[in-house]
Amino acid sequence: xxxxxxxxxxxxxxxxxxxxxxxxxxxxxxxxxxxxxxxxxxxxxxxxxxxxxxxxxxxxxxxxxxxxxxxxxxxxxxxxxxxxxxxxxxxxxxxxxxxxxxxxxxxxxxxxxxxxxxxxxxxxxxxxxxxxxxxxxxxxxxxxxxxxxxxxxxxxxxxxxxxxxxxxxxxxxxxxxxxxxxxxxxxxxxxxxxxxxxxxxxxxxxxxxxxxxxxxxxxxxxxxxxxxxxxxxxxxxxxxxxxxxxxxxxxxxxxxxxxxxxxxxxxxxxxxxxxxxxxxxxxxxxxxxxxxxxxxxxxxxxxxxxxxxxxxxxxxxxxxxxxxxxxxxxxxxxxxxxxxxxxx
Amino acid sequence: xxxxxxxxxxxxxxxxxxxxxxxxxxxxxxxxxxxxxxxxxxxxxxxxxxxxxxxxxxxxxxxxxxxxxxxxxxxxxxxxxxxxxxxxxxxxxxxxxxxxxxxxxxxxxxxxxxxxxxxxxxxxxxxxxxxxxxxxxxxxxxxxxxxxxxxxxxxxxxxxxxxxxxxxxxxxxxxxxxxxxxxxxxxxxxxxxxxxxxxxxxxxxxxxxxxxxxxxxxxxxxxxxxxxxxxxxxxxxxxxxxxxxxxxxxxxxxxxxxxxxxxxxxxxxxxxxxxxxxxxxxxxxxxxxxxxxxxxxxxxxxxxxxxxxxxxxxxxxxxxxxxxxxxxxxxxxxxxxxxxxxxxxxxxxxxxxxxxxxxxxxxxxxxxxxxxxxxxxxxxxxxxxxxxxxxxxxxxxxxxxxxxxxxxxxxxxxxxxxxxxxxxxxxxxxxxxxxxxxxxxxxxxxxxxxxxxxxxxxxxxxxxxxxxxxxxxxxxxxxxxxxxxxxxxxxxxxxxxxxxxxxxx
Numbered sequence: 001x002x003x004x005x006x007x008x009x010x011x012x013x014x015x016x017x018x019x020x021x022x023x024x025x026x027x028x029x030x031x032x033x034x035x036x037x038x039x040x041x042x043x044x045x046x047x048x049x050x051x052x053x054x055x056x057x058x059x060x061x062x063x064x065x066x067x068x069x070x071x072x073x074x075x076x077x078x079x080x081x082x083x084x085x086x087x088x089x090x091x092x093x094x095x096x097x098x099x100x101x102x103x104x105x106x107x108x109x110x111x112x113x114x115x116x117x118x119x120x121x122x123x124x125x126x127x128x129x130x131x132x133x134x135x136x137x138x139x140x141x142x143x144x145x146x147x148x149x150x151x152x153x154x155x156x157x158x159x160x161x162x163x164x165x166x167x168x169x170x171x172x173x174x175x176x177x178x179x180x181x182x183x184x185x186x187x188x189x190x191x192x193x194x195x196x197x198x199x200x201x202x203x204x205x206x207x208x209x210x211x212x213x214x215x216x217x218x219x220x221x222x223x224x225x226x227x228x229x230x231x232x233x234x235x236x237x238x239x240x241x242x243x244x245x246x247x248x249x250x251x252x253x254x255x256x257x258x259x260x261x262x263x264x265x266x267x268x269x270x271x272x273x274x275x276x277x278x279x280x281x282x283x284x285x286x287x288x289x290x291x292x293x294x295x296x297x298x299x300x301x302x303x304x305x306x307x308x309x310x311x312x313x314x315x316x317x318x319x320x321x322x323x324x325x326x327x328x329x330x331x332x333x334x335x336x337x338x339x340x341x342x343x344x
Numbered sequence: 345x346x347x348x349x350x351x352x353x354x355x356x357x358x359x360x361x362x363x364x365x366x367x368x369x370x371x372x373x374x375x376x377x378x379x380x381x382x383x384x385x386x387x388x389x390x391x392x393x394x395x396x397x398x399x400x401x402x403x404x405x406x407x408x409x410x411x412x413x414x415x416x417x418x419x420x421x422x423x424x425x426x427x428x429x430x431x432x433x434x435x436x437x438x439x440x441x442x443x444x445x446x447x448x449x450x451x452x453x454x455x456x457x458x459x460x461x462x463x464x465x466x467x468x469x470x471x472x473x474x475x476x477x478x479x480x481x482x483x484x485x486x487x488x489x490x491x492x493x494x495x496x497x498x499x500x501x502x503x504x505x506x507x508x509x510x511x512x513x514x515x516x517x518x519x520x521x522x523x524x525x526x527x528x529x530x531x532x533x534x535x536x537x538x539x540x541x542x543x544x545x546x547x548x549x550x551x552x553x554x555x556x557x558x559x560x561x562x563x564x565x566x567x568x569x570x571x572x573x574x575x576x577x578x579x580x581x582x583x584x585x586x587x588x589x590x591x592x593x594x595x596x597x598x599x600x601x602x603x604x605x606x607x608x609x610x611x612x613x614x615x616x617x618x619x620x621x622x623x624x625x626x627x628x629x630x631x632x633x634x635x636x637x638x639x640x641x642x643x644x645x646x647x648x649x650x651x652x653x654x655x656x657x658x659x660x661x662x663x664x665x666x667x668x669x670x671x672x673x674x675x676x677x678x679x680x681x682x683x684x685x686x687x688x689x690x691x692x693x694x695x696x697x698x699x700x701x702x703x704x705x706x707x708x709x710x711x712x713x714x715x716x717x718x719x720x721x722x723x724x725x726x727x728x729x730x731x732x733x734x735x736x737x738x739x740x741x742x743x744x745x746x747x748x749x750x751x752x753x754x755x756x757x758x759x760x761x762x763x764x765x766x767x768x769x770x771x772x773x774x775x776x777x778x779x780x781x782x783x784x785x786x787x788x789x790x791x792x793x794x795x796x797x798x799x800x801x802x803x804x805x806x807x808x809x810x811x812x813x814x815x816x817x818x819x820x821x822x823x824x825x826x827x828x829x830x831x832x833x834x835x836x837x838x839x840x841x842x843x844x845x846x847x848x849x
Binding site: 006007008009010011017201202203206207209210212213214216217218219220221222223224276280281333334336337338340 | 397398399418419420421422423424431435436437438439440444448449450451453457458459465480481482483484486487488
């Protein structure tokens with residue numbers, strides 16, 4: 001039965017096929033872990049989910065990481081990585097503050113567009129360096145991580161842009177809800193659906209997977225590999241820029257440490273969500289659930305009586321566990337496919 | 345033929361650094377024709393194909409497609425011009441479905457440029473039906489057999505509606521009825537008026553399928569004949585066609601005791617029932633086509649790869665599979681084919697490279713200094729006339745010939761009894777080639793046993809005291825120096841087990 005699913009999926013009726021695909025998916029597994037943690041924390045303390053603030057925080061807190069993880073996933077699926085997203089977020093937050101100081105009455109939409117643009121430019125720098133110099137993205141974006149952060153430190157020093165500098169309607173956006181769902185989370189989910197739809201149904205989206213699955217084959221296929229990788233970095237940068245605006249809306253501050261170390265959380269969310277670190281497979285849905293899981297764990301562990309000291313270790317174990325699980329599953333899959341071939 | 349040719353190549357040249365891979369490639373292919381392109385390994389066929397495919401840009405010569413002069417800067421451009429290429433090694437995306445593999449980059453799209461998946465799967469199903477194969481369009485490409493991967497490549501080529509289809513040794517990994525299936529498809533494409541180029545080492549296939557045959561040798565065009573008007577013997581003599589006796593002087597040596605004894609070596613899917621001996625002072629050439637299993641045998645003998653059954657004995661000592669250290673200890677030195685990747689630390693100095701295998705003998709209380717390395721490496725480099733002003737020079741900056749000498753020097757420092765060398769002169773200019781050959785001959789003269797793998801017939805014939813020919817993982821001939829001719833080696837290298845034998849196997 002299991003080999004049939006692998007070798008001849010078309011032999012099954014459409015509904016069976018879709019149901020099997022979902023029940024066997026990595027995304028469902030990670031979503032179950034998330035549900036278990038939510039349940040455990042809520043049992044221990046009712047207000048974790050069943051209170052106005054608890055409900056809002058559960059949905060709102062992951063919104064920044066959610067947006068970062070979406071962008072990071074698109075880059076990782078092409079067999080690259082962007083380590084500069086935390087710094088990009090910081091610069092975008094800083095620019096957002098500067099805009100509000102210069103034009104206090106500016107429409108909010110303009111600020112979001114500005115954040116996206118700032119991120120797009122920084123992402124384009126990454127993309128150009130990676131595609132032109134053909135140096136591994138790990139090294140390039142490690143460099144830009146420090147350069148972008150250095151620029152931010154140079155501009156802000158030990159100062160910070162504070163709540164007083166932001167108009168009230170913008171600060172309100174940080175906690176505003178529509179049908180009890182926070183606005184920032186709604187925007188993040190909207191981005192998620194757009195990117196997910198693109199990855200699954202557009203030629204460009206499928207080509208991102210192809211480039212990550214086998215870059216050499218992609219060149220022989222005549223795919224525009226450079227353009228695709230560049231595009232992935234621009235998208236990732238833009239989303240990091242958007243996350244910068246989110247960050248200001250939520251915390252009403254921007255300083256030289258805004259977004260510090262978030263890049264590692266973004267990569268962790270993507271990996272936990274079942275996206276192969278060497279590209280070619282995984283979904284943006286998985287990355288999104290990974291982001292929710294990471295943040296929820298952070299919030300739930302203290303309630304469950306696990307000390308701060310162990311929280312990092314739990315996240316680490318989760319990363320190692322999911323990587324080992326992925327490796328195991330893919331080995332089993334390869335083995336089964338080869339067995340099926342030899343039987344035929 | 346009355347029609348205009350689909351493809352015309354005239355004196356196309358391509359060099360990689362100082363190595364001229366293609367000197368004057370000439371090929372004219374007409375629509376409705378299957379054109380065979382044959383030649384020894386390294387004759388320049390694959391380079392020619394890659395120029396046509398847009399992987400490489402030619403340095404000189406004419407390249408016309410349908411009468412118009414073209415110059416492709418990328419594979420996308422050649423694809424758009426209606427050229428489909430099936431490479432020796434299928435290139436698929438393992439993570440994606442076979443259908444996506446066929447249509448990647450040009451999926452059927454519906455409104456709002458969304459990929460029309462039902463149409464895509466339907467088209468793939470149609471293609472598979474036409475090819476007479478049972479592959480689920482939704483299955484992942486991972487784990488497909490080479491034959492099925494080839495089918496995906498062919499489906500891709502057909503769906504491209506290409507006017508020129510080039511197949512670079514597509515049958516190398518196929519079984520009898522898989523070949524028949526492929527031929528049926530090729531013939532039906534020909535009858536639709538497309539032009540096909542078929543590269544193969546199997547003459548029976550060339551004669552069964554093709555109407556015209558072009559021979560290449562040493563990167564140059566030799567001849568084009570109608571298949572009906574030529575013979576296998578005529579083609580072979582054109583492929584080989586040069587005098588080899590004086591090029592590679594191997595001095596006669598005393599042949600001593602057996603150094604290497606290989607008995608009944610088997611490795612599933614790689615080679616079968618390999619038995620041979622190499623004696624002291626003897627150079628044994630291991631000839632055969634690329635992919636015949638020669639390098640795999642060598643890697644098993646030196647303990648890099650494991651094998652399923654059989655035994656390897658060096659100077660009376662058993663060498664365990666999968667334990668290169670035990671082989672080194674028994675006195676085996678191995679110079680691999682890809683010296684840049686497997687034989688050298690390119691970023692290190694020459695001295696460090698040479699000293700790398702004898703490190704443990706050199707270190708003083710666990711420390712290894714540049715001075716000690718230089719002292720140890722000096723005599724070897726001098727003996728091999730490695731042209732490097734200082735031993736401190738980095739290996740990456742040296743020519744291919746000098747790199748090869750450094751690799752050999754590295755192993756000579758271990759005083760080996762047996763030297764196994766894979767493609768000793770690939771990518772090396774003529775002058776240094778002779779030096780490498782002289783060196784091998786000298787080493788044999790001093791009583792070293794040498795197993796030399798080479799795809800260059802002249803080298804094998806000139807250097808080896810005995811030629812072992814490998815075909816499809818089996819030794820098909822053992823020819824002493826005096827009886828070895830290009831013809832009988834080539835015949836043994838292409839003596840594929842016939843279709844029936846394969847079916848029952």
